[in-house]
Amino acid sequence: MSGTASVAAPAAAPAAQGIPWLGLAGVLLGTFVSTLTGRLSSFGLADVRGALHAGFDEGAWITTSFTMAQMLVTPFAVWVGGVYGPRQILILSALVFAAASFLLPFSQNLDTFLGLQFIAGLSSGTFIPLTLSFVLRSMSPRLWAYGVAVYALNLELSLNISASLEGFYVDHLTWHWIFWQDVPLGLGMAACLQWGVKHQPPTNDIHWDPFGLIACGAGFALLYAALDQGNRLAWLNSGLISGLLLAGGIMLVAFVIHEATAPYPWLDPRIPFRWPMPLLLLLISILRLTILSTAALIPYYLGGVRGFRALEVGDTLIWIAMPQLITCLIAAWMLRRFDPRLAGGLGMCLIGVACMTVAWTLTPGWGSDQFLVSQLLQALGQSLALSGVVFTAVLNLKPQDALSFGASLQMARLFGGEVGTALITTWNRVREQRASNLIGQHVQKGALDVQRRLDAYHHVLTPRGHSAAAPAVLGDVVRVMATTQSTIDGFVLVAAVAALGLTMFVLIVPPPPQGPASPKPLLRRKNGS
Known part of the structure; x- marks a missing residue:
């Protein structure tokens, strides 16, 4: 994964063949769903807390657990996508995400809900890291500008329509649809990838680097949790926040040192x-x-x-x-x-x-x-x-x-x-x-x-x-x-x-x-x- 800073056309055949626009629609749908879900659960948090009989402090971890999982899985998603291609990991992730989204409203207590939120975060965390690679490999370089523009559109469109959707669900349906709306989106994403992207045989070009993957994912996840909960817990006045910051910082320093000295870094x-x-x-x-x-x-x-x-x-x-x-x-x-x-x-x-x-x-x-x-x-x-x-x-x-x-x-x-x-x-x-x-x-x-x-x-x-x-x-x-x-x-x-x-x-x-x-x-x- 090294080389000069200049742009070159892909040396190998594009990963997407057959119906490339359908595959492109699938991965772009993934970026939309990933951002939309995190934002929706933020706007609908009060309704979710009430349904689970959770207090403010306990309920504050609902959104944190989702994005922590996204941070944790990002290095693994990139490694698996590089070895097996984005198709396999994205299809599996989309199906797991749809299943977790369907089950979330049936949770009987906060612990079960947080566990399913974490699973949903792990699966949706693969969407965005693999999207840009797919866009660059499946589109002609002269069309990259349009792919990047649509990629940016997806990230910001989903961020800002979530309040309207959440308000509509709560006022006219139930809070359950905050999560159930992801079921058809996840299944649609999997279908687009199934028929739009050709199967890619595994490659041995990327070496297995378990310490680097774990240290990177865990370090960023711990720091994210500290930032997300810091304002509620008065930042460094909280032992939990101080511990999260220290542990996350140590993991990231160890990751950087490892990647700089390892013979085959991830x-x-x-x-x-x-x-x-x-x-x-x-x-x-x-x-x-x-x-x-x-x-x-x-x-x-x-x-x-x-x-x-x-x-x-x-x-x-x-x-x-x-x-x-x-x-x-x-x-x-x-x-x-x-x-x-x-x-x-x-x-x-x-x-x-x-x-x-x-x-x-x-x-x-x-x-x-x-x-x-x-x-x-x-x-x-x-x-x-x-x-x-x-x-x-x-x-x-x-x-x-x-x-x-x-x-x-x-x-x-x-x-x-x-x-x-x-x-x-x-x-x-x-x-x-x-x-x-x-x-x-x-x-x-x-x-x-x-x-x-x-x-x-x-x-x-x-x-x-x-x-x-x-x-x-x-x-x-x-x-x-x-x-x-x-x-x-x-x-x-x-x-x-x-x-x-x-x-x-x-x-x-x-x-x-x-x-x-x-x-x-x-x-x-x-x-x-």
């Missing part, structure tokens, strides 16, 4: 650490951070200030998802005709502008409609930015390196998203406490303005039989203002992170090397002049 260390790959993986993490941060900020505001339910929140987030069906085509067109850094840089600019637009104009009176313009702008920015960064990385790869890059991309994607969620959750909590304290300093008992406000509330509430509720109403007003201010601060933070990513991408990342997948110029000179 992961070629030159691929993720070969310039500019480290920077591109960092940019993927930053993009995932910005995307998940804004996806968390809007529900945080609409739920905390306006009291919106999941379905009403989904009416806003869906405006990020739906336009991407069109913007992915724009992204692919730009990738084929311009330096992909242009598409990525423009996308990061649009994300920053969208965030600052909200920060400058947000008030407690905002509802779903007021977010429309900024979310349409952000939808275009997300597609362009993610497509541009991933395609730049692809142009720095050989197709045989795609498996190693797929594993690195999965780790960067999950960690970037988790860091973003943890960062924005902690940031919002701290900034809301600060804003509440500052506002509260101006709400002093006996002050003339405060008494006038209480008298006004009392005048309105007395005819309704709630004359004693005036202080509570005033306290709620203070909370709403503090939540609004912390939301504004959150959007400013995301805009700053997007600006940092833009600076790194445009000024530091070098132009990608030329190859068969490189952008085709808009105008060609005659006679080679």
Whole structure:
């Protein structure tokens, strides 16, 4: 899995033959399902906890167990996919995932549910790492830009339509469909792969490296658990979080040392650490951070200030998802005709502008409609930015390196998203406490303005039989203002992170090397002049 940084056409025959578009649909469906499921269980967590009679602390592990399993299985998925080909492992994983999704709502207790969630995470964790390799090996290099754009579309579309789906299931069906909807998707994925991808005989080119596989998967899984539970358990004030961070760090250090010294390492260390790959993986993490941060900020505001339910929140987030069906085509067109850094840089600019637009104009009176313009702008920015960064990385790869890059991309994607969620959750909590304290300093008992406000509330509430509720109403007003201010601060933070990513991408990342997948110029000179 080593080689130069230039792009070369695959030396061997493509893995997909017969009906390659059907196989491509199958693996892209896998990326959609994997992201959709993790996001759905986040939005529907309260309903799931209630059905299982689980408390907040116990129920917090429901989503953590799913993504921990995805992190744990990623190295094994890449190794098995390299030895046996993606078809066999993806079909088996899709069937196991469908079975686990079907059984999850029948769980009688939390322990059983967590076990099935872990199995679902293990099976779905194979989807995304193997997808990019399949795209590069099954498509002509001149079509890679379109494959990457659709790949990015799948990741972000599933992320932002989940709130609408979860709200629809809870309001019109039952919470069980949060998981049952994955059954036909998993079976459909398996069918597409069965008839769309030709069987690939095993290869002995990739050596068995059990220590490297275990250390990598376990190290990232432990660190992920620490990040996911850190805000709830007060970070380093918790012995559990400190232990998870220490154990995960030790495992990853041991993994890096082992891979650098082993005669037959599982992961070629030159691929993720070969310039500019480290920077591109960092940019993927930053993009995932910005995307998940804004996806968390809007529900945080609409739920905390306006009291919106999941379905009403989904009416806003869906405006990020739906336009991407069109913007992915724009992204692919730009990738084929311009330096992909242009598409990525423009996308990061649009994300920053969208965030600052909200920060400058947000008030407690905002509802779903007021977010429309900024979310349409952000939808275009997300597609362009993610497509541009991933395609730049692809142009720095050989197709045989795609498996190693797929594993690195999965780790960067999950960690970037988790860091973003943890960062924005902690940031919002701290900034809301600060804003509440500052506002509260101006709400002093006996002050003339405060008494006038209480008298006004009392005048309105007395005819309704709630004359004693005036202080509570005033306290709620203070909370709403503090939540609004912390939301504004959150959007400013995301805009700053997007600006940092833009600076790194445009000024530091070098132009990608030329190859068969490189952008085709808009105008060609005659006679080679």
